[in-house]
Amino acid sequence: MQNFSYVSAARPEEAVKALGRGCAFIAGGTELLNWMRLGIATPDTLIDIGGMEGHSRIERTGDHLIIGALATLNEVGEHPLVRAHATVLADACLKAASPQIRNRATLGGNVLQKTRCAYFRSETPLPWGCNKRSPGSGCAARDGLNELHAVLGWADHCVATHPSDPAVALACLDASAEVMGKRRRMLPMTDFHVSQVEAQAMFKAAGTGSLLPAHEAQIETRLARDELILAYHIPIHDGERSAYLKVRERESYEYALVSAAATVALDGGLITRARIALGSVAQKPWRLVETEAALIGRRLVREEISAALRTLFEQARPLAHNEYKVQLAANAALRAVLAAGGVS
Amino acid sequence: MTDSLSRREFLGASGAAVGVALTPAGATAAPKGRTAERMVDVTCNVNGRPVSAHVEARTTLLDHLRERMDLTGTKKGCNEGACGACTVLVDGKRMNACLILLAQCEGRAITTVEGIAQPDGSLHPVQQAFIDHDAFQCGFCTPGQVVSAAACIAEGHATSEASVREWMSGNLCRCSAYPQITAAVLAAARRA
Ligand SMILES: Cc1cc2nc3c(=O)[nH]c(=O)nc-3n(C[C@H](O)[C@H](O)[C@H](O)COP(=O)(O)OP(=O)(O)OC[C@H]3O[C@@H](n4cnc5c(N)ncnc54)[C@H](O)[C@@H]3O)c2cc1C
Ligand code: SF4
Ligand code: FES
Ligand code: FES
Numbered sequence: 001m002q003n004f005s006y007v008s009a010a011r012p013e014e015a016v017k018a019l020g021r022g023c024a025f026i027a028g029g030t031e032l033l034n035w036m037r038l039g040i041a042t043p044d045t046l047i048d049i050g051g052m053e054g055h056s057r058i059e060r061t062g063d064h065l066i067i068g069a070l071a072t073l074n075e076v077g078e079h080p081l082v083r084a085h086a087t088v089l090a091d092a093c094l095k096a097a098s099p100q101i102r103n104r105a106t107l108g109g110n111v112l113q114k115t116r117c118a119y120f121r122s123e124t125p126l127p128w129g130c131n132k133r134s135p136g137s138g139c140a141a142r143d144g145l146n147e148l149h150a151v152l153g154w155a156d157h158c159v160a161t162h163p164s165d166p167a168v169a170l171a172c173l174d175a176s177a178e179v180m181g182k183r184r185r186m187l188p189m190t191d192f193h194v195s196q197v198e199a200q201a202m203f204k205a206a207g208t209g210s211l212l213p214a215h216e217a218q219i220e221t222r223l224a225r226d227e228l229i230l231a232y233h234i235p236i237h238d239g240e241r242s243a244y245l246k247v248r249e250r251e252s253y254e255y256a257l258v259s260a261a262a263t264v265a266l267d268g269g270l271i272t273r274a275r276i277a278l279g280s281v282a283q284k285p286w287r288l289v290e291t292e293a294a295l296i297g298r299r300l301v302r303e304e305i306s307a308a309l310r311t312l313f314e315q316a317r318p319l320a321h322n323e324y325k326v327q328l329a330a331n332a333a334l335r336a337v338l339a340a341g342g343v344s
Numbered sequence: 345m346t347d348s349l350s351r352r353e354f355l356g357a358s359g360a361a362v363g364v365a366l367t368p369a370g371a372t373a374a375p376k377g378r379t380a381e382r383m384v385d386v387t388c389n390v391n392g393r394p395v396s397a398h399v400e401a402r403t404t405l406l407d408h409l410r411e412r413m414d415l416t417g418t419k420k421g422c423n424e425g426a427c428g429a430c431t432v433l434v435d436g437k438r439m440n441a442c443l444i445l446l447a448q449c450e451g452r453a454i455t456t457v458e459g460i461a462q463p464d465g466s467l468h469p470v471q472q473a474f475i476d477h478d479a480f481q482c483g484f485c486t487p488g489q490v491v492s493a494a495a496c497i498a499e500g501h502a503t504s505e506a507s508v509r510e511w512m513s514g515n516l517c518r519c520s521a522y523p524q525i526t527a528a529v530l531a532a533a534r535r536a
Contacts (some may be wrong), residue, residue: 001402002402003382003400003401003402004382004401004402005380005381005382005401006380006381006382006384006401006445006447007379007380007381008447008450018380026445026448028443029443029444029445029448030425030440030443033404033442033443033445034424034425034443036402037423037424045380046401046445047380048447048448050448051450097425097514098425098428098513098514098515099438099492099495099496099499099501099511099512099513099514100425100428100431100438100439100440100492100514101425101439101440101443101514103434103437103438103439104439104440104443104444251510252509252510252513253513253514
């Protein structure tokens, strides 16, 4: 790891003001330090935001749950308010990483983690092409080993998925990130991450002189480079229940092959509202909006839910090695909806 | 750039970092840690003893413990958060020392495996349980397992075999002594 300068910020205003060229925020450091070891990031200055007081608070104000960006995954996962009103987020946090990492990893940093694509996560210099690491060098995964890659929203320049568990729950819950740059704004978590297809459009639309990174494959979120996440705001809907299902190669301490987050509201045995987001199938949590619409008024039974999931098979575009992911994601979504509705 | 550049020389030399003084660059008594520095001063507590260090900003807690303090019980297995061999307690919470900068430990209390036993040398119940249950083979993962297990029990997660397996999953054992480790953690939890 190259050396860098280090400074600790006491308040968000200070942190944002200090962020110049070559600077990066560090919260827990569980992602950033690994990027620096591999050469994925080479910041000249780290601005430590981990000591900003009051920014790990978890509280309810009115009909919203508010979670500070510095709350750790264990704090979020074990908090009674989160367990009660956003079970899907609590479970997604506790199914991420390991107990040790969750004591350090913040919810702010979590959504900004980068893909687990093995071609991407290698030490500089890379012996293969990776547009995310080196724009214009190609995508080794597009026609290489891509069993863990995207089945939705990808483009030829990059077929990576986003690996976060909590981000899938946040998108399912229609949470918003409260962010601060030159001004404060709310960024819906369904728009926070972008698919490669969306990244392409943003890249074309932005032209030069914008805050966007240099290349479409490096555009992963709509958070501007100089923006700090302060908190997440999650609307609470009484009577709605939720569940998170993570499918992985070992039962603990492993990233998802696919995951599914679901919320369900029932009235007299009929679904009045359902929300579903899939994880690790695209570069963003993938909301199944057609399925959600089709489920309204349906009974909470396997056959009805499976029928509503058919659109997923029409939309999916599997790569050479990952067709299994489509069925796996549909099964995960089915089980998550049933679990959210109280059927296991 | 050498390590011994003063704050003033550094601010003058590096255009990139000029904007990173959180107090006016000319201030004579900038509070500690409020101006970006390539060498940092850190004061913390390790195993009950106060520690002051002047290190490169990139120094991890793990490297400082092992290389500068001779506390080599904490192991470096993967250096990327994947194995748990470097588990220590920071303010009582278990964390991977390879994923923490020493600079991030300002004012914190750190406990390593060397600080787990009683001051008189008598073993921590987890250490005794590991011996009683033959919970190691090569022993490389053991310091991390012991520290992690002590925290796992204190957190209240050592309630069943399934719970121990889940909440000890951040500690890998290449010798695969998992059944014995699980038994040892449950035995120590019963005694706690
Ligand atoms: C071995 C291992 C296994 C893991 N397994 C999983 C898993 O199964 N599921 C999962 O979801 N995650 C997993 N993770 C990822 C882990 O959850 C993230 O590394 C962690 O949440 C990142 O948070 P951090 O505070 O450490 O971020 P940092 O490393 O400090 O920062 C990461 C990035 O976010 C930026 N950043 C941090 N906070 C803010 C903020 N408030 N505003 C703006 N920018 C910010 C930083 O500048 C940096 O670019 C795993 C990580 C490891 C090492
Ligand atoms: S999928 Fe994306 S991250 Fe992976 S090699 Fe291709 S460009 Fe790089
Ligand atoms: S050395 Fe830190 S987790 Fe492996
Ligand atoms: S005892 Fe050898 S790695 Fe665990």
